[in-house]
Amino acid sequence: MRDSTPAEKAEALIRRYFAACNDGDHAALVDCFTKDAVHYFPPGLPGAPWRGASAIADGWVWCVKTLGSRWTIEKVLAAADGREAVIEWTHWKTAIGEVLRGDEWYIFNDDITKIHEIRAYYASPVDKAEPVNKLHDFDYEARGYALRPPSPAPRNL
Template sequence: MSKQAEYAALIRRYFATCNAGDHAELVSCFTPDAVHYFPAGLPEIPWRTAETIASKWVWCVENLGSQWTIEKILVSHDSPEAVIEWTHWKGKLGTALRGDEWYIFDEHTGLIKEIRAYYASPADKEVAINEIVDFDYAGRGYHLEPATGGEQ
């Protein structure tokens, strides 16, 4: 099986274990020090460690009736990364949230070491720059201001 197929299969397994609320299986999808980043507005973010990520998703299944569907998966052909579109169905609330996530995999173990979530929702007008919380944009080489001239 190719690395791309392995990464896509792991994402599908991760979503299946989220839907099942299976803490042990969720933990097994991640490196122990994994981080899940989110946009502003949620409590206690980002979620750090495989144990924390698993516990938070189990809480969502038990308390919100959460279930997730994967809409699309794209896996890079030359780096340990993938991006997906998903829908988070909150059955007990009668609502749903759509969004994207960027995945980074550990090249040695093949496990998920980072997820960055982006929501298809209105921007927070109280925040000058809408970003996922506690993500090192500067350290990762992201633009910190608009490009000028022909720069991209």
């Protein structure tokens, strides 16, 4: 059995992070980040950027509890050296009937065991009047993107 490439390690870490988000697992989320990690967001999110592993975990656990948040990873592209990656994602806010699509740029620590920085970009400005925020005239279904959340949000957090 061969060792994972650096790019494979980066993708596996991102997938572990998203699993922890979907589980609303605070400890698992903290474990995905360096202590001084920063998660940047487009303008408009109160309290952004989120600074520190615990603050990032607090934010996503709140989203799961309050918004019924679920996430899917649509695409992943990791640098050959594993130090950076970019993904496309969908954020399903099941409790309020809102869907947001976007991208994130990741920077990892030297041994690709922790996320040091995330920069989030939304596919479109958030429009609360739209149930699904997305790119205009982009055929998500034909391209194989998720059209529903991966599972119901956990209720026992």
